Structure formats: C-alpha cells, structure tokens
Amino acid sequence: MNAPMTFGNDNPGSGTRERLVVIGNGMAGCRAVEEILARDPGRYSIAIFGAEPRVNYNRIMLSPVLAGEKAFDDIVINTAEWYEENGIELISGDPVDQIDRATQTVIARSGRVEPYDRLLIATGSDPFIIPVPGSKLPGVVTFRDLDDVDKMLAAADKGGNAVVIGGGLLGLEAAHGLNLRGMAVTVIHLMPTLMERQLDEAAGYLLKTELESRGQVILTGADTAEIVEKDGHVAGVKLKDGREIPADIVVMAVGIRPATALAKAAGLEVERGIMVDDHMITSDPAIMAVGECVQHRGTCYGLVAPLWDMCRALADHATDSPSGYEGSVTSTKLKVSGIDLFSAGDFSGGDGAEDIVMRDAARGIYKRVIVKDDKLVGAVLYGDTADGSWYFDLLKKGEDVSDIRDALIFGQAFASGGALADPNAAVAALSDDAEICGCNGVSKGTVVKTIQGGACSLDAVRSQCKASASCGSCTGLVESLLKITLGDDIQSGPKTVCKCTSFSHDDVRRLILEKELKAIPQVMQELHWTTPDGCSSCRPALNYYLLCAWPGEYVDDQKSRFVNERMHANIQKDGTYSVVPRMWGGLTNPKELRAIADVVEKYNAPMVKVTGGQRLDIFGIKKEDLPAVWADLNAAGMVSGHAYGKSLRTVKTCVGSEWCRFGTQDSTGLGVKLEQMTWGSWMPHKFKIAVSGCPRNCAEATIKDFGVVCVDSGYELHVGGNGGIKVRATDLLCKVATEQEAMDVCAAFTQLYREQAWYLERTAPWIERVGLDHVKQGLFDDPEAVAKLAARFRYSQQFMQDDPWAKRAAGEDAELHQHLAEVRPLEFAQ
Amino acid sequence: MIGDWLDIGPTDQIAPGNARTLPVRGGEEIAVFHTMDNQFYALVNKCPHKQGPLSQGIVHGNVVTCPLHNWNISLKTGEALGDDEGCVPTIPLKVDAGRIYLLREAVVAKRAAVAKAA
Structure with a gap:
C-alpha cells in the first residue's frame, strides 16, 4: 500500500477560520469544495481525506481510459497544484475509519486524528458484488476506480476471454473497452433487455444487435450461478441453466450501493443512503453529505449530473446563503464510441x-x-x-x-x-423534386401525380409508384401527401395488422421473409411500428408469423401469447381452467379413462364433459394445480390436447370399415394417422379435421377446416368448412386414391394455410377472401407443390411435436402457476 | 411494529411483460405486473367487466388486456380504456433496492370491508 501523501497547508489549524474536513476525494467531495471556494475562498481551512493514493479524477471517464481513448492525465480534474494553490490539505491513501461526533474529530487508518467544525461526507458508492461462490477469486474485478482499470488492462494484455456480469451502463462500457483491447467478451445480463432502467425493449434490442455485430456475445435473461475456479484463479462463469463460459477475467458491474458504513457507525440516520435534507445536512447539523452516498427525498442517485446540483445547494448553505436542492431529473448517455x-x-x-x-x-x-x-x-x-x-x-x-x-x-x-x-404544412413546403421514398427513388412530384391520377389510398400509391412500398419509413410522408392532395377523399387501404402499423398482414408476412426478420422487436423496428412494444393484437400475430417463417430457429415469445396458449389450458369465466387430454382420433381406453376419473376426483373437478370434438373436458382446475394434473395424465400416456390453441384441435372420426356396415375405408385409422401428423402445429387460428367413413358423413367432415369423406374408390378431400357463427360447408378440393395421398394433401393444405392466411383467420374466411382457385393453384399448378409444402410442414412439425404439458409437469415455467406469496392478516393466521 | 409497506419479495420474481398473483386471506387477490419498460404496478386481480383475472392478460405498454373479453385496463389507474367503462382498484406500490413493496392498508382494505359485511 502506498504511504499517505500530503499536499498543501502544513499548518491546518491556524487562524480563526472554521475547519472543514471532507471525507472522500472524489468528484462529489472536490466539486463541493470548489463550489465553496468560488463563493467564499477565505471562509474555511480545508482538509480532504481520500482512500485512493492519487489526486481527484473524473471517474465517469474511466471508460474511455479502459477503451484506450484517453490517458489518466486527461481525466484528472484537480491537480496537486490546485490543492496547493487553494491551501487544501490532501490526505490521500489514508481512509477515515471513524467519526467521533462527541469530540468532533475523524480518525484515519494511520491513527491520525483530525478535528472538524464542519464535516462533509462524500464517500460515494461501492460496487455491488453478487454473493455467488467464487466471487472473491483472483481475476474477479469491479469497475469503480483506476485500480480496477489497471487490473483489466493487465488481463487484456494477455488476451483471452472476458466475462462482464451486468448489462447496464457500466457493464457495457467495460465490455466495450475490453473488446477494443482485443479480448473475447461475453456480457451476462439477468434481465431480458440491456440497460432496462434506461431503455425500452425496442432500443435495448437495437443496442444488443449493434454490440453483437462488434463481436461481443450478449446473453440476456442469464443468471449467474457461480464463478468457476482453476488453479486458484478465475476460469469461467457458470449460469443457472448449466451453460459455462470460459473467462480469464470477470468484471462485476451489476450495480452500486451507497457507501454508508462510516456514517452508520457514527450513528447518523441512514436508510439506503445517508439521509440528507435539501441543504445536504445529515441528522447531525455539523455534518453534511453529498453525492452517491446520500439519500435525498427518497432517491439515491448513481449518475454525475445530480451531483452538480447537490454541490451548489451545499455550498450555498455552507456560505450562509441557503438555496436548497429539489432533486434532479436525470438523463443517460452511453459512452461507447459509435453508438x-x-x-x-x-x-x-x-x-x-x-x-x-x-x-x-x-x-x-x-x-x-x-x-x-x-x-x-x-x-x-x-x-x-x-x-x-x-x-x-x-x-x-x-x-x-x-x-x-x-x-x-x-x-x-x-x-x-x-x-x-404542422407536418402536413412541412411536407407541402417541400419542392416537387424532393425525394420522398429513398428505397425506390420516388420524388414528391411523382407521388402527387400518382395521387392526382387516381391513387386514393396508401395501398394504391404503393402499388402504382412504389413510394413507401419497400421499407415503409416514408409512409408518414406519403400519408401527408394524400391528405394535402385529396383532403378527406382518402380511401383507407387494406386492413392493417393493428393500429401500431400501417402494414397489412400480407406485407408483414412478406417482409419477414424478404428481410429475414427473426425477432418481434426487429420486426417492429424494421417495419416502423408506431408503438414501443406493440399491443395485444399485433404481438400474438407477429409471434405466430415468426414461428411459421423460421421453424426451429425462432424462439417462441410466451408473453406475446394469449393466456390459454401460455397456460396450455382453457380459461373459464371464474378464472379456473379446463383441461382436455388428447385422444387420438377420438379413441380411448380403460387406462386413460381411469386416469381422467382419478384426476377429476383428486382435484375436485366439478364437471367433466364430452366435447364436440370427441374428447373429455375436465373443468374447474386451478392454475396452481395444472402441472400436477398434467403429470397424472402424462403418467397414463396422455399428452396435451391443444384444445386451447390456435393450432390443430381434434381429428373427429366415425368408426369406419372396421365396425360399420356402411364403412368404405378405415376412417378411424386414417383419423389417428392424420392427428399424429398434425398435432402440435401452430396455425393462424384453430384448425379442425374430421374423417367420415362413408358419404353419410357421421363425423361431420363437411364443416371442418379439412375433411375427408371416404368413398369406395378412395378419399374425397374437402376444405374450408366451419360450424361456428357463420356455418359454411366445405369446398371439394380434390379426390385421391390412397391414404398416403390423403395425408400428403392434408399436410400441404395445412402448410399453405399456415403460410398465407392472416392471423386469426379461419380457413373458411381465408378461402372466401382468396378464392378456392387460388388454393387449388397453390397446391396443384406445380406438380411438385404438394410434396414441397408437405415437406415444409413436416420439417416444422419436428420442432412442434413436443408435449408442452410434460415440460410444465417437470417444473418448467413454474412461476406461471405459483402465487408470488400469500397475505394472511393476523386474524386469519390460525 | 407493522410497517406501512408490505415487502412481497424481489423484483426478479416477475419477468418483464408478465404478472404474478398475491392472494389475500379474507380479501381480494392482487395482481402484480412488470411491464416491458421495467415498471411495476399492482391491481385487484379482477377486470371491472366480468371479473376476469387480469394477471393472465397480455401486457403492452402500461396496459393489460383482460383474457376473457379483451378489455384494456390501465395499469396505472385501473380504469378501462377506449369505449369501455369501469375501474378496478389499484394498490400503491414502490420498488426499493430490488424489492417490491405494497401499501399495507390498501392490501388489507378490501379485507376490512369484507369482514365488516360478514
């Protein structure tokens, strides 16, 4: 440890001036002194204690030092000469260990006792160390002072892997610096969004993408379990999900805590920070406090700007012209070059x-x-x-x-x-050759001419002159031009996904593929969503479109799903759920029936009902009981029936040729095969299949999304039926000779619907909108089409046919089923 | 002494965009929400329309959409938005040092009303 250094006045107690002792030679302490000196330079004889063996420097500029953009000398605020010129005694490298309020003295680690008339505590904050195993290993550092930077620079000289725990401001600046210094950097962040205190999801997403493009690995939603040791030094970080990331250095930058120990030990009032009033006075009138160590009107600050305001109020008071600090509104800028x-x-x-x-x-x-x-x-x-x-x-x-x-x-x-x-006036003022659409090089004059030529809607303008038809960022300008040119005669375009966007479902689906958009925030950014995180209409739609476009790649966003799909059960009006286990083709057996009966009794389900789709529906299950119910049903071999989803619901069958005297084919067998092929697939809306063994059609196949009616010579395949609000009988799609052909056409039709329909559009309105011919062309114009579509469907299915109940029963997403806590007021405690 | 604020645990128990529930013995269940903007709110877990469990709805901005009939409820005021009319009680909430606190008297207020009625 460095020996204490002393600058300045050798005879501090001299004269009649009041003695001001400052604990903390950081930005707050020195700024306060500067402010006092500016008001009344002769008022106090001043001594400053600093724990670090150096003069005052600008702590927030440590990031550029780490990044190699600045040297230490560049960030020094007060040089040794400043202390000397102002007659300030600097006792650095000798931290104060105790405040004795009775004798009005402070006692430093060296044993030095210093009397004060007024004391200023500016101890700042301490980095928070997450208490995981290995957190004290050599090679685990914080990012708070120049010593930390030196340790990081030493590690960077050797190269290798760095892990930064914490994706906040400080953590990202540390990661940036280490990355520039040539280390392979991984950032581990507990929350799903970087800098979640300062950024919303959209901006956090852009930041993550940018940092990743610079070679950093960003793991969000990642919880550190322990720091791994090898040969007495840090070797890696292990996450709670089991992943292990190698590390030669680990930087903990998860947050700061006000440094209040000294004040607390002296008996000052301390909550999260040292309590101060509007003049920065603590509970002892002779003691002031300022900076990150204080709590003012319930708030502790960790940024630099409030500090300037606090120091002004403090100096005003200390020089007998009190003003008062009223709290600060803060802003944040990330010091990462290029962002x-x-x-x-x-x-x-x-x-x-x-x-x-x-x-x-x-x-x-x-x-x-x-x-x-x-x-x-x-x-x-x-x-x-x-x-x-x-x-x-x-x-x-x-x-x-x-x-x-x-x-x-x-x-x-x-x-x-x-x-x-007025934005319309601004657009009106643009010259005719001003470019409106950069993607397609369309000028204002061209757009106006197009509108005057009869394009009375956004869509018409897009299709006729291409303005705003590509990236869409000029949509607002085109809309303004429509308004200026036509007044109220604008025609509304095709239905947009929701109020958050001007794009239609078809446009969104097309652009997701064209631009290879693979996450909801990315779609919202690239397609200029007008809301920060969408709404309850567009979030589920985007989640489905992405899931359909990128099978096996896109990670389902649970929070964008309706409750039933999140809970894998159907919510009822009283908030309980109904549970429908799958019964393939409507077949069941004693073991399944016993398991269902046992569940009904065990969980006091008040009702069991046979559904329209030939299943058993167990009502009145509480959300906290769902995983246990599923475990019991799984044990009898049953899986989720997806009665809750925009997905394949049921395949309804009649008994067919095996029993029925009229049956022409094995309709039950085909039904089971179709259900095994299609279960688990997410769709734009619910999807029902039925197989009838003869034209008497006992399975009601002609009001299903896909219906098979068996005849002597083969299978009639029907599509687009609906038995709901508006009954619609199916259209005959085609007739095939073999079961295999029926299966292939079913897979192909299902995939065509999955890829083309709008979210929440059943097959019936879809076919009425696009026409049966369009569906037939899509399936049969190209002789390979059925095979190609069926192959895409089967590829997607390999990622979907995973029983969601089994995962929940095994404990996944347990928090969705458990209460946070329970409040039991005293009189109910017994 | 019982403090004014009831500590209901750390903030990381609720992922952004989600909600969790807090049953109150003898009173109304409370839903605690964590928005994508990292704000926390608490409401009685009952839609003013048909008492749907708001905790199970989709959270967007500072609005939750009721899972039963898609009413949009402001998390900040408890009021139904758009053309719908109705209001659900909110419970004052504060976050301090990574923990969530609810105003105790608001949590048990409902219970007192129930007890009186009984």
Missing part, C-alpha cells in the same frame, strides 16, 4: 400519457418521446441523439409542448420552425 443512445425522464407512460414513436430502419434510428398533460415527460433516442439535449431541456423546464406536439418527434429544427410545426 448514439440517450434516455431521460419517465417512459412508463401512464394515465393520459401518449407515446410518439418514430423509426427509421434504413438509418437504424428509433425515437420515442412521451407526452403527458401537454408536457414532455420522457425520451428514448437510439441512433440519432442530436435532439437529446433539446428534449432534456423541454423536460426539465416542463414547457407546454401542445403547439409543437405533432412535429415534436422530428426534433428541434423541425418543431421550432413556426408555421412548419
């Missing part, structure tokens, strides 16, 4: 809050501002942060933005343009 990211204020929305979102996929821009009661309350910017300070200013001042609301998202230059604050 522009800004967030400020509250983006939780809320009552009366309105989101304004702008996305520009081509330029990788996402902007979101939140307006409430005509005031800007929050902003998240990614890719273009030029207007960050303008938004932050509007936010801090609480200015009324109602006049510029419509143009607010376009930024200061646009919104401040007076008459141009």
Whole structure:
C-alpha cells in the first residue's frame, strides 16, 4: 500500500477560520469544495481525506481510459497544484475509519486524528458484488476506480476471454473497452433487455444487435450461478441453466450501493443512503453529505449530473446563503464510441400519457418521446441523439409542448420552425423534386401525380409508384401527401395488422421473409411500428408469423401469447381452467379413462364433459394445480390436447370399415394417422379435421377446416368448412386414391394455410377472401407443390411435436402457476 | 411494529411483460405486473367487466388486456380504456433496492370491508 501523501497547508489549524474536513476525494467531495471556494475562498481551512493514493479524477471517464481513448492525465480534474494553490490539505491513501461526533474529530487508518467544525461526507458508492461462490477469486474485478482499470488492462494484455456480469451502463462500457483491447467478451445480463432502467425493449434490442455485430456475445435473461475456479484463479462463469463460459477475467458491474458504513457507525440516520435534507445536512447539523452516498427525498442517485446540483445547494448553505436542492431529473448517455443512445425522464407512460414513436430502419434510428398533460415527460433516442439535449431541456423546464406536439418527434429544427410545426404544412413546403421514398427513388412530384391520377389510398400509391412500398419509413410522408392532395377523399387501404402499423398482414408476412426478420422487436423496428412494444393484437400475430417463417430457429415469445396458449389450458369465466387430454382420433381406453376419473376426483373437478370434438373436458382446475394434473395424465400416456390453441384441435372420426356396415375405408385409422401428423402445429387460428367413413358423413367432415369423406374408390378431400357463427360447408378440393395421398394433401393444405392466411383467420374466411382457385393453384399448378409444402410442414412439425404439458409437469415455467406469496392478516393466521 | 409497506419479495420474481398473483386471506387477490419498460404496478386481480383475472392478460405498454373479453385496463389507474367503462382498484406500490413493496392498508382494505359485511 502506498504511504499517505500530503499536499498543501502544513499548518491546518491556524487562524480563526472554521475547519472543514471532507471525507472522500472524489468528484462529489472536490466539486463541493470548489463550489465553496468560488463563493467564499477565505471562509474555511480545508482538509480532504481520500482512500485512493492519487489526486481527484473524473471517474465517469474511466471508460474511455479502459477503451484506450484517453490517458489518466486527461481525466484528472484537480491537480496537486490546485490543492496547493487553494491551501487544501490532501490526505490521500489514508481512509477515515471513524467519526467521533462527541469530540468532533475523524480518525484515519494511520491513527491520525483530525478535528472538524464542519464535516462533509462524500464517500460515494461501492460496487455491488453478487454473493455467488467464487466471487472473491483472483481475476474477479469491479469497475469503480483506476485500480480496477489497471487490473483489466493487465488481463487484456494477455488476451483471452472476458466475462462482464451486468448489462447496464457500466457493464457495457467495460465490455466495450475490453473488446477494443482485443479480448473475447461475453456480457451476462439477468434481465431480458440491456440497460432496462434506461431503455425500452425496442432500443435495448437495437443496442444488443449493434454490440453483437462488434463481436461481443450478449446473453440476456442469464443468471449467474457461480464463478468457476482453476488453479486458484478465475476460469469461467457458470449460469443457472448449466451453460459455462470460459473467462480469464470477470468484471462485476451489476450495480452500486451507497457507501454508508462510516456514517452508520457514527450513528447518523441512514436508510439506503445517508439521509440528507435539501441543504445536504445529515441528522447531525455539523455534518453534511453529498453525492452517491446520500439519500435525498427518497432517491439515491448513481449518475454525475445530480451531483452538480447537490454541490451548489451545499455550498450555498455552507456560505450562509441557503438555496436548497429539489432533486434532479436525470438523463443517460452511453459512452461507447459509435453508438448514439440517450434516455431521460419517465417512459412508463401512464394515465393520459401518449407515446410518439418514430423509426427509421434504413438509418437504424428509433425515437420515442412521451407526452403527458401537454408536457414532455420522457425520451428514448437510439441512433440519432442530436435532439437529446433539446428534449432534456423541454423536460426539465416542463414547457407546454401542445403547439409543437405533432412535429415534436422530428426534433428541434423541425418543431421550432413556426408555421412548419404542422407536418402536413412541412411536407407541402417541400419542392416537387424532393425525394420522398429513398428505397425506390420516388420524388414528391411523382407521388402527387400518382395521387392526382387516381391513387386514393396508401395501398394504391404503393402499388402504382412504389413510394413507401419497400421499407415503409416514408409512409408518414406519403400519408401527408394524400391528405394535402385529396383532403378527406382518402380511401383507407387494406386492413392493417393493428393500429401500431400501417402494414397489412400480407406485407408483414412478406417482409419477414424478404428481410429475414427473426425477432418481434426487429420486426417492429424494421417495419416502423408506431408503438414501443406493440399491443395485444399485433404481438400474438407477429409471434405466430415468426414461428411459421423460421421453424426451429425462432424462439417462441410466451408473453406475446394469449393466456390459454401460455397456460396450455382453457380459461373459464371464474378464472379456473379446463383441461382436455388428447385422444387420438377420438379413441380411448380403460387406462386413460381411469386416469381422467382419478384426476377429476383428486382435484375436485366439478364437471367433466364430452366435447364436440370427441374428447373429455375436465373443468374447474386451478392454475396452481395444472402441472400436477398434467403429470397424472402424462403418467397414463396422455399428452396435451391443444384444445386451447390456435393450432390443430381434434381429428373427429366415425368408426369406419372396421365396425360399420356402411364403412368404405378405415376412417378411424386414417383419423389417428392424420392427428399424429398434425398435432402440435401452430396455425393462424384453430384448425379442425374430421374423417367420415362413408358419404353419410357421421363425423361431420363437411364443416371442418379439412375433411375427408371416404368413398369406395378412395378419399374425397374437402376444405374450408366451419360450424361456428357463420356455418359454411366445405369446398371439394380434390379426390385421391390412397391414404398416403390423403395425408400428403392434408399436410400441404395445412402448410399453405399456415403460410398465407392472416392471423386469426379461419380457413373458411381465408378461402372466401382468396378464392378456392387460388388454393387449388397453390397446391396443384406445380406438380411438385404438394410434396414441397408437405415437406415444409413436416420439417416444422419436428420442432412442434413436443408435449408442452410434460415440460410444465417437470417444473418448467413454474412461476406461471405459483402465487408470488400469500397475505394472511393476523386474524386469519390460525 | 407493522410497517406501512408490505415487502412481497424481489423484483426478479416477475419477468418483464408478465404478472404474478398475491392472494389475500379474507380479501381480494392482487395482481402484480412488470411491464416491458421495467415498471411495476399492482391491481385487484379482477377486470371491472366480468371479473376476469387480469394477471393472465397480455401486457403492452402500461396496459393489460383482460383474457376473457379483451378489455384494456390501465395499469396505472385501473380504469378501462377506449369505449369501455369501469375501474378496478389499484394498490400503491414502490420498488426499493430490488424489492417490491405494497401499501399495507390498501392490501388489507378490501379485507376490512369484507369482514365488516360478514
């Protein structure tokens, strides 16, 4: 350890000046001193204790030092000369161990006793170490001071693997620095979104993609189990899901805690931080505190900006002209070169809050501002942060933005343009040769001519001159031109997926494939969604479209599914669930029936009913009992019946040629085979199949999505039937001679429906919309089509035919079934 | 002494975009939500329409869509949005040092009403 260094005044107690002792030679302590000196340089004789053996430096610039963009000398705030010139005694490398409030002295580790008239605590914060096995191993470092940076630089010199635990501001800056220094970096983050305190899901997604493109591995939703040791040094990090990531150095950057130990030991009032009033006075009037160690009006700050405001209030008070600190609105910028990211204020929305979102996929821009009661309350910017300070200013001042609301998202230059604050007026002011659509090179003049030539809807403009037909980022401009040119005569285009987008279902499905979009936030960004995280209409639709487009690759997003598909059971009006085990082709046996009977008794199910699809439905099961019910049914060989899903429901059969005197084919056998082929597949909507053994059609195959009617010479295949609100009899698709052909056409038709229908569109309205001929062309024009579609269906099925009940019964997603806790007020405790 | 705030556990028990439930003996079950924007809210777990369990709905922005009939309920105010009318009680909630706290008197308020009625 370095010997204590002393600068400055050799005779500190001299004169009649009050003695001010500062604990902490960091940014807060020194800034407070600077502020006091600026007001009344002769007022105090000052001593500063610092734990680190060096002068005051700008801690937030450690990231650029690590990244090699700055040297230590560049980030020094107060040099040795500053202390000397201002007569400040710096006792560095000698931390204060005790405050004795009775004698008004502090005692340093060296034994030095220093009296004070006023004391300022500016101890900052300590990095939080997650208490996992191995957290104290050599090679595990935090990211707080220059010593930490030195350790990281030493590790980087040897190369190898670095793991950063924590995907917040500090963690990502550490990862960036180590990555630039040539290490292979993996970031482990507990939450599903990076920097979740500052960013919403959309911006977090863009950031993750950008960092991954720079070679970092980002593992979100990853929980550290332990730090692995080899030969007394860190060797890797093991996650709770069993994955192990090799590491030569592990940086813990999961958060900070106010350093309050000293204050607590001295008997000052401490909650999360040292409690201070608006003048930064602690519970002892002779003691002040400032910076990250304090708690002011319930808030602890971990950013630098509030510190400046606190120090001003402190100095005002310490020089007898009290002003008062009222808390800070904070903003965040990530110091990673080449990534522009800004967030400020509250983006939780809320009552009366309105989101304004702008996305520009081509330029990788996402902007979101939140307006409430005509005031800007929050902003998240990614890719273009030029207007960050303008938004932050509007936010801090609480200015009324109602006049510029419509143009607010376009930024200061646009919104401040007076008459141009109306986006339509701004578009009207563009010259005729101004480019509207960059993708297809369409000018304003061309768009206006197209509209005047009869294109009265967005869709018509898209199809006739291609403006906004590709990436869609100019949709708003084209809509403005429609409005300017036609007034109220605009025709609405095809049905969009929902209010979050101007794209239709077909466009979204096509663009997912064309642009190889593989995650919901990516679709929302690339297709310019106008909301930050969609709605209850588009989230399930996108989840299905992605699942269908990228089988085996796309990871199902549970939170985008309706409750029944998340719980694998049907919710009932009282909040309980009904459970339908699969009975292949409607067949069952004593073992299954006994298991069902046992479940009904064991869980007091109030009702069991035979369904229209030839299954048994067990009612009144509580969500917490579902996994146990499934385990019991699994034990008897039964799996999920998917009676809850936009998926293959049931294959209904009649007894067929095996028993029936009229039966022409083995309809039960074919039904079982069809169900074994199609179960588990997710669809745009529910999908029902039936197989009747003769034209008497006891299985009611002609009101099913896919129906087989057996005849002597083979199989008639019917499609598009529905027995619901609007009864529709099937259309005859074709007739085939063999069971195998019937199976292949079933697989091909199912896949065509999966790939082409809109989400929540049954086969009946789908066929009425596109026409039976379209379906026949899709299946039969190309002689290979049936085989190709069936192959795609079977490929997808290999990832789908996995009993979801078995996984839940084994404990997966247990939190979906368990209460958080139970509240038992005292009188109910017995 | 019983504090004003009831500690119901760490924030990481509820993944973003999800909700969990908290039954109250003798009172109304509470749903605690975690939005994609990392905000937490608590409501009585009953849609004002037909008492559907809001905890099972899809969460988007600071809105939950009831699983029974797709009513959209504001997580912040408990009010039905759009053309629907109705309101479900909210329970004041705070997050402190990674833990979720509910205002005790709001949690047991319903219970008191039930007890009086009984």
